[in-house]
Amino acid sequence: MEFSSKILERAVNEMSQLPGIGKRTALRLVLHMLKQPKDQTIALVEALRTMREAIKFCKSCHNISDVELCEICANPSRDTSLICVVEDIRDVMAIENTSSFKGLYHVLGGKISPMDGVGPHDLNIESLVEKVKAGKIKELFFALSSTMEGDTTNFYIYKQIQDYKIFTSTIARGISVGDELEYADEVTLSRSIVNRVPFENSLKL
């Protein structure tokens, strides 16, 4: 792509670093920004800058939050003995939308994926195991998507906490293999949370 302006080229190159945005789309977005009022582009840049500089992760569940302890962890009516293990904030949002879950979450920040160079130590697994060791958790509910990476992650965590007397469960049928949690419709997801099954049933031993 030949540019008549180095400034424009730089903006397009930066924009095209985003996932799913090729050079053509980046150019379309940049040209759109040039057409819209200057204030609107500056507001976007400011929102992104504030997000990068000010956003926090909940010290207990690792969910994205504006404060030290997120709203869910700070809510006294939530069941602190039930922890739902998820990949990221999108899963928390999808499950919260169903209103079917009253426990707390633990956000791993990804899934174990050797292909992408993500090992157990890159994820928030240690703090989860610590929570289990502390003895206040009765049930660990695995709600990772049923992909190979999701299954590997569930199994890795299960092995770490197997010797502690807690019940482990996983999402029930309805979420098919390979489905990402965030794309499941609310009714299906809600049903699979309410009817969650013992994790051991999902293992092919």
Ligand SMILES: [Zn+2]
């Ligand atoms: Zn939290």
